[in-house]
Amino acid sequence: MADWVEACAVDDIDEEDVIRFDHGGRSFAVYRSLDDEFFATDGYCTHEKAHLADGLVMDDIIECPKHNGRFNYKTGQAKGAPVCVNLVTYPVKIEAGKVMIQI
């Protein structure tokens, strides 16, 4: 059974932005959408080892800072070259102003 882990406070992430969260030797990216929903994916791009938290969030897309590979961060879907492999996504819930991720 996966555990719920506190990633950050709600206010730690700006709207339409992403931050990095490291836990248990793994790295995650935690997103806040324009409509104030929260999402989480693996932290690294599936193409090369670049952290997505350094990238750009536009609408439902996270764009990797290294090669501009694009994913839908809500579904993890890779949106075309140079990324071909989908991102792993994780369930997220908000509890008492904290962003919780099920890892």
Place this chain on the structure above:
Amino acid sequence: MGKKRDYSLVGESTRAAIETGLASAEWYHTDVPRKAMKELMQRSDGPAIRDTIIWIAAILGSAAGIVWFWGTWWVVPFLFVYGVLYGSSSDSRWHECGHGTAFRTRWMNDVVYHIASFMLMRNPVQWRWSHARHHTDTIIVGRDAEIAVMRPPDLLKAGLAFTGILDFRYSLPTLVRQAFGTLSDEEKSYIPEMEQHKAVVAARWHMAVYVATIAIAIALGSWIPLVLIGLPRLYGTWHMVTTGLLQHIGLADDVVDHRLNTRTVYMNPISRFIYWNMNYHVEHHMFPMVPYHALPRLHELIKHDLMWHAYREVWPVLLRQLKYEDFYLKRELPPTARPYRGEFHEVDMSAAAE
């Protein structure tokens, strides 16, 4: 004398780069606060739509001038303008739209990317992947598929590049080969298997347009279709080579700091329009997410950590490299900059200094 470089992408240098950790390494970045970087990365359709309207209008206008004045000397200035727009400015459009940063709207990037790829005789699928590799392993010997001038430098080859002849001689047969369904081992080394068939289809489309152009030229009994489609790759490529060679020539290879292997230069506004601000090349390599129209602002933000370069410094370095392959130009960083990282960067240049 150091090692003899093997620029093959499937050879000894490739193996060494992977084993030593030079391949897919972590690169130096100037510190930029997230808030500032987020603002710089923001996409907008406005600047690229404006520039593309100007670009297309200038292309069509100069093409009309070529047709109108064909057979007179008045055609020369129109050929000059059309050639540079077709054979040179297409390179920066290919580049920026390939990164997906020129426009905010994805399909606009894709449309201009494919048009510019055709103008350059570049397979749009192959070159998308080769450029991704160029960003992962910039000027890493055995890994980077886009090293323009290898060591020791072939000056005749570099000189002929300004005429477009060598590129033409490489690009057209490459497209023909790919159209017949054959990708080289090197191409397969950086194009994922699931994308390789797309490269073949793209090459077939390019060849279909060239065959149609030749057929129209024969039917009309005129050179004009070929002067407008295909041949500008020869007579208009000089500006792209002038600006493009500046990016990395004479600088270090096998390093993981773009300040050592990439050059930022200042340029006149016309060249910057043609080149879409790629003269800020260190900035682009450090932060490829920043659109071309925001690069001057990024430059202002991080120039304390960079050095400047000039074209005149290139020639003496190339001459020195003819004799000492390991020699490269290493500029001193400004006192405000963070120092170069030691690992990978220590190259013995004592022989070249004698």
